[in-house]
Amino acid sequence: MTLHFTLSTDSPDSIASPCVVVGLHQGGALTPSARRIDEASGGAIARVVASGDATGKAGATTVLFGLPGIKAERVLLVGLGDPAKCDVAAFHRAAADAARALRAMPITSAHSTLAEVEVEGRELAWKLRTIALATDAQAYRYTATFKPKGEAEPPQLATLGLAGADGPATRTALAQASAIASGVRFARELGNLPPNICNPAHVAAQARELAARHAGVSVEVLEREDMTKLGMGALLGVAQGSANAPKLIVLQWRGGGEARPHALVGKGITFDSGGISLKPGAGMEEMKFDMCGAAGVLGAFLAAVELKLPLNLVCVVPAVENMPGGNSYRPSDILTSMSGLTIEVLNTDAEGRLILCDALTYVQKFDPQVIIDVATLTGACVVALGKHASGLMTRDEDLAAQLLDAGQATHDRAWRLPLWDDYQGQLDSGFADLANIGGKYAGAITAGCFLSRFTNGRRWAHLDIAGTAWIDGRKGSATGRPVPLLVQYLLDRCA
Numbered sequence: 001m002t003l004h005f006t007l008s009t010d011s012p013d014s015i016a017s018p019c020v021v022v023g024l025h026q027g028g029a030l031t032p033s034a035r036r037i038d039e040a041s042g043g044a045i046a047r048v049v050a051s052g053d054a055t056g057k058a059g060a061t062t063v064l065f066g067l068p069g070i071k072a073e074r075v076l077l078v079g080l081g082d083p084a085k086c087d088v089a090a091f092h093r094a095a096a097d098a099a100r101a102l103r104a105m106p107i108t109s110a111h112s113t114l115a116e117v118e119v120e121g122r123e124l125a126w127k128l129r130t131i132a133l134a135t136d137a138q139a140y141r142y143t144a145t146f147k148p149k150g151e152a153e154p155p156q157l158a159t160l161g162l163a164g165a166d167g168p169a170t171r172t173a174l175a176q177a178s179a180i181a182s183g184v185r186f187a188r189e190l191g192n193l194p195p196n197i198c199n200p201a202h203v204a205a206q207a208r209e210l211a212a213r214h215a216g217v218s219v220e221v222l223e224r225e226d227m228t229k230l231g232m233g234a235l236l237g238v239a240q241g242s243a244n245a246p247k248l249i250v251l252q253w254r255g256g257g258e259a260r261p262h263a264l265v266g267k268g269i270t271f272d273s274g275g276i277s278l279k280p281g282a283g284m285e286e287m288k289f290d291m292c293g294a295a296g297v298l299g300a301f302l303a304a305v306e307l308k309l310p311l312n313l314v315c316v317v318p319a320v321e322n323m324p325g326g327n328s329y330r331p332s333d334i335l336t337s338m339s340g341l342t343i344e345v346l347n348t349d350a351e352g353r354l355i356l357c358d359a360l361t362y363v364q365k366f367d368p369q370v371i372i373d374v375a376t377l378t379g380a381c382v383v384a385l386g387k388h389a390s391g392l393m394t395r396d397e398d399l400a401a402q403l404l405d406a407g408q409a410t411h412d413r414a415w416r417l418p419l420w421d422d423y424q425g426q427l428d429s430g431f432a433d434l435a436n437i438g439g440k441y442a443g444a445i446t447a448g449c450f451l452s453r454f455t456n457g458r459r460w461a462h463l464d465i466a467g468t469a470w471i472d473g474r475k476g477s478a479t480g481r482p483v484p485l486l487v488q489y490l491l492d493r494c495a
Contacts, residue, residue: 002181003136004159005174007128007166008111013040013070017161018107019063020072021098023117024049025083026056033113033163037075041067045077056080058093061101072111076101080117091119092411095131099138106154111161125173126409128162132177133184133410133484135160140185142192142477179306180487184480186210187292187299191470191478195271195288200319203268203294204247207317210298211251214305222248232358233336234343235318238351241275241328242321248359249317251298253305261312262490263368264301265359267352267375268294268319275322275348276330290352292469292478293375294319300486307487309494316363318355322348334432338362339454344432352377353447354436357454370399370459372489373451374482375466380443381417382467389415390468390482393448394461403461403489410484414463423449 012020012033022034028049030038038045044067048054054062058081063074078098081090094114102110112135115127139157164170190198190206204221211219224245227236232248239246249268252261269290273279279287294317301315329335333345335354338361343354352375363371381391390407392414394400400416407413426438426446434453438446448462468481 002178002185003132003139003157005132005177006159006161007164007170007174008161009163009165011036012111012113012163013037015111015161016071017109017111018072019074019076019102019105019110021076021078021102021110021112021114023080023094023114024054024056024077025080026058028056029083031113032116034077037067037070040069042069044068048077058090059097061097063101074105078114086117086119088119088122088408088411091117091122091127092130092134095134096138099135102135102157103138107157108155109159109161110157111163113163115162115164123169124164125169128164128170129173129177131162132160132174133181136177136181137184137480140188142189144189144193145197176307176491179303180484182306183299183303183483183487186302187295187480187483188478190295190298191289191292195321198288198291199244199270199321200247200268201244203270203291203317203319204249207249207251207298210302216253216255217305218252220250222250230338230362231336232338232362234338234354235320235358237329237333237335237345238322238354239320241325242323244270244321246318246320248362249319251301251315253301253313255309256311259312260369261314261366262493263363263366263371264297264313264315264486265356265363265371265373266294266297266315266317267291267356267373267377268317269352269355270319270321272322272349272351273324275351276324276328277347277349278324279349286470286472286476289470289478290376291319293465295478296374296465296469296480296482296486299480299483300490303483303487304490309490311490311494313490314363314366314368316359318359320355322351337454341434341453342432344429344435346435346437350437350447353450356451360451360454364456364458368458371455372461372463372486374463374486376469377464378444378447378466381464384417384444385415385467387467389413391444391464392416392461393419393445393464395419395452396459396461399459399461402492403485406488406492407485410488412481412485414482414485417445417448419445419448419452
């Protein structure tokens, strides 16, 4: 469950909360709520600042307990950094810093006043939504595969109060935050589940459950036989080495009357061993995250439905496992895609584009006004952009601007890579219409070029989230990106 969000205009010193969050700029400047608490407590915050225990540096947090004249049990001082540099990125960082500190406390509720911080070009509603989403992201805990402890669980944050006047804009902001948080949690949980649980059948079951819970949502799951009849030779080629049957999941939301739908397509490789082109053993456990594109579009779809957006939306997820076996597809195999184009397989670990190309062909039956595919597609994109930005490729200038703007608004940022025809020659094959890899150079771009061959001139964009979909390491976790970006893009289309 996501956090419950409330609004209040009460003075921070009078709020009986386990913790009140206030801001402190570098140099000792207090936010209005921090000043109010300082005055009511007889200068308690000023003394902590004077002692050097609280500096206001970005990323620094200090907890004060039992201040006289203050009803809250704790006051959390959050460093805001240089007030002249409090931009969107700095505000996101402060919201996340506060959320991490709250997560470590044995409390079930808290109250944040950080929305009073001035951020150039951003209104109260945006700040409230940002704080709410940052706090919910930190409150999420993965517990699905741990043994029950058989004892009382420690308290966890469940309610977040926010300082702000109740009104249409602020209520809308919190409704959006709640829906986006639901989508992010849905995506994270799918991504974090192990592949022996989260296989193609499980993803399909989750889609069916989503449809059953929400009026106005329809679902269809295509089986291997259906895909064979449609000629999805590329998708089925990837799937043929696994004992887990592939699924093609189709969800529809009709909130926009007779308007052409927006289409989201997500790569759902529930485990990627690399197939015959086997991946190295080190780090292969992270390949359960190779379905985070699917998880992301499903999470965005859920958020759009919870918000009852007045548009039509179709979500297509090819869910497949890529495994080595006696029946696996091989390097040098020629696959015939649903579009009729033939593909020479040079590397079975370049499988995401093979399932996506058939899904991209299939989704065009809905005559969408725009198609956005999302995939943990290439390690090359991680090399190019690191873990901070998703790679964006499209030939449509307006669509590129819309997606980049949505990423900036949510701090779920993307960076555009070229999709020039100059790169298309790298996909030439002597035995088929194209090869499934383009050589050692510009791997993220040639993967995008490959997908572009199956879009038939449609308005289309590709998001490579290989660097942003999860946090690396033994305790790494799915991030839920790019749910915020996608939902903001859809919200903007409704504005």
